[in-house]
Amino acid sequence: MRLILVGLPGSGKSTVGRQLARRLDLPFVDSDHEIEQRIGCSISSFFEREGEPAFRDLEERVIAELVQRDGVLATGGGAVLRPANRQHVREGGYVIYLRSTPEDVWRRLRNDRKRPLLQVEDPLARLRSLYEQRDPLYRETAHFTLETGRPSVTTLVNRLVMQLELSGQVPPRP
Numbered sequence: 001m002r003l004i005l006v007g008l009p010g011s012g013k014s015t016v017g018r019q020l021a022r023r024l025d026l027p028f029v030d031s032d033h034e035i036e037q038r039i040g041c042s043i044s045s046f047f048e049r050e051g052e053p054a055f056r057d058l059e060e061r062v063i064a065e066l067v068q069r070d071g072v073l074a075t076g077g078g079a080v081l082r083p084a085n086r087q088h089v090r091e092g093g094y095v096i097y098l099r100s101t102p103e104d105v106w107r108r109l110r111n112d113r114k115r116p117l118l119q120v121e122d123p124l125a126r127l128r129s130l131y132e133q134r135d136p137l138y139r140e141t142a143h144f145t146l147e148t149g150r151p152s153v154t155t156l157v158n159r160l161v162m163q164l165e166l167s168g169q170v171p172p173r174p
Contacts, residue, residue, distance in 0.1 A: 001026065001070055001169065002093025006138050008130060009077035009118070010109040011100040012148055012156065017074035019157045024170060027071035031079065035062050043076075044114060060084055067092025077130070080137040090141050094169050096160065097142035099135070102127035104149065143167075 003020065005013040014030045021028035032043055035058060039046055047055055060082050066073050067088050079085045089095050106124045113119070120126050139145065144163055148156060164170045 002067065002073065003071075003164070003169070004067065004073045004075060004089045004093045004095045005098055006075050006080055006089065006095060006141055007077065007098035007148075008100055008102070008105050008127065008134065010105040010112070011077070011098040012108075012153065013074035013077075013098055015153055016098060016148075016156050016160070017072045019153055020160055021072040023157055023161060024072070024164075027069070028074070029066055029069070029071060030074045031059065031063055031066055032074075032076045034066065035059060035076075038062070042114070044119075056082060060088075064088050077134070080134060080141050086137065086141045090143075094144070094164070094167070095142045096163075097138040097145040098148050098156075099138070099145050100148045102131045 001024075003024075003026070005017050007013050014033075017030070018028050036043060039058070043055065046058075056078070059076060059079060063075060063079055063085050073089075073093070075085075075089065079089070102124060105127050109118060110123070118126060144167065146156065146160060146163070151159075161170070161173075165172045
């Protein structure tokens with residue numbers, strides 16, 4: 001079974017994905033973490049040194065490989081920008097869009113200094129721009145959209161498991 005999470009940076013893909021994988025007894029992988037392991041530095045350092053196009057090339061190769069593995073995969077927020085990535089994840093498993101508003105993401109990330117795309121003068125405006133650009137791509141790619149809002153991670157995971165059971169992706173648990 002392959003479950004793939006897409007959504008804005010800070011929408012909860014890694015946090016929810018890790019808990020979902022535990023709950024379903026599946027391996028978990030975060031594509032950004034996998035990329036950092038391979039390049040031996042942070043994505044922000046790579047971004048500064050090589051630029052976004054080089055990062056997106058690397059990300060495309062890594063995602064093409066990761067969607068072949070069973071488990072839960074959390075993708076980077078910008079993975080859907082490449083048509084090839086959208087195709088890989090859509091065909092590689094059951095894709096779940098963790099939909100968060102820019103305001104919800106900003107509330108969660110306002111003290112985060114590790115996300116290169118948010119190191120700008122007006123991060124909330126940047127998030128709104130990212131949302132406007134990426135929301136249609138996330139929707140196009142996903143089999144299911146989960147509104148994240150403010151529920152706890154446990155509540156989100158419970159909702160996801162229920163949806164996966166209803167859609168026949170996982171057998172119902174007693």
